[in-house]
Amino acid sequence: MKPAPFAYARAASLAEVFDVLERHGDAVRLLAGGQSLVAALNLRLASPDLLLDINGVAALRGVTFADGVLRIGALTRHAELGADKLVARHAPLLAQAVPHIAHAAIRTRGTIGGSLALADPASELPACALALEAVLVLASRDGERRVAARDFFQGLYQTALRPAEVLAAVEVPSHAGLRCTVQELARRHGDYAIVGLAAQRGSDGVRLAWFGVGATPLRTPRAEAALAGGDVAAAQAAVAEEIDPPEDLHGPPALRRHLARVLLGRAAGLLA
Structure with a gap:
């Protein structure tokens, strides 16, 4: 299939993004990496009137560390996330997750902001944000507000993002030196996980x-x-x-419960 007709615009600043969002509302979709959006367009699961390309917005880029907090711009590509030395030091769980994300071609275009904003429940990065107790920075014309990861993901593909807001960055307190692991089981490497686990052990306990x-x-x-x-x-x-998995084409809930026990056993040895 081919997508329904749409207009295209490219923003150079957050101010331009806010202008377009306020003018067009729900009729506009933001284009960052586009690895999920383009597929949805082709299947006509999404039919926006306007596609707004935000790749030129410099304020959404960059990885910095200051005052004990790692700030990752929303436009940071998965491949950049996996190669960044600050990420590897202060949020190694994110660096470990990157090789599990789809395939190399996807990782060169997909962004952390796009993954978190989509909130696919089978994706690695939302779970990592939860395990790291990350804070998501949401920007609008009125400024920035910060939402904890535990409050950001509200349902299937549903988040705390409000109309005319943009996910600008992810802030993570330093987790340098902590033991962590990302484990998942999929039918083929690069497929979405049937079950996955982002786990970390620190002085305050274990996060699963x-x-x-x-x-x-x-x-x-x-x-x-x-x-x-x-x-x-x-x-x-x-x-x-504690988990209540769905029944789907992969199998009954009992299958995922069994796989979760298997992954937890594997993670336990790595966190000990």
Whole structure:
């Protein structure tokens, strides 16, 4: 299929982005990496009147570290995320997630902001944001507001973004030196995960953020507490009760519960 007709514009600044969003409202879609959007256009799952290219907006680019906080611009490509030394030092969980994201061609164009704003529950980066207790910076004409990752993902492809807002950056407190791992099971490398886990151990305990098991990425606090106490079997039993996976073409909920226990067992050894 081919997309429905649409107009195209390119913004050079956030002010221009806000102008277009205020003028066109829901009829406009933002184009960053376009790796999910273009497919949706071709399938006519999305039919905007206007596609606004934001790749020229310099304010959405760059990775910086100051006052203990890593700030990642929304237009940071997956490949850039995986290669950045600041990310590798202060948010190694993100660097570990990158090789799991689709294929190299996708990673050279896809952006962290696009992945988080889409909020696909089978994607790696939303779960990583949850595990890292990241804060998402949402920009509008009125300025910036900050929303914790736990409050940002609100449902299937639903987020806390308001009309005329843009996801500008992701802020992550430094996690330098912490043990972490990203584990997932997919039918083929590069496919969306059937079940995935972003896990990290720090002085404050263990964080387990799951993807592919519900409408949003989710934490499992009972399993976290059990694993922090060194009881892997209890953690595996808890996670099977805490997740409520769907039945789909991959199989029944029991399949994902079993796979979650398998991934938790693998992660436990790496976090010990």
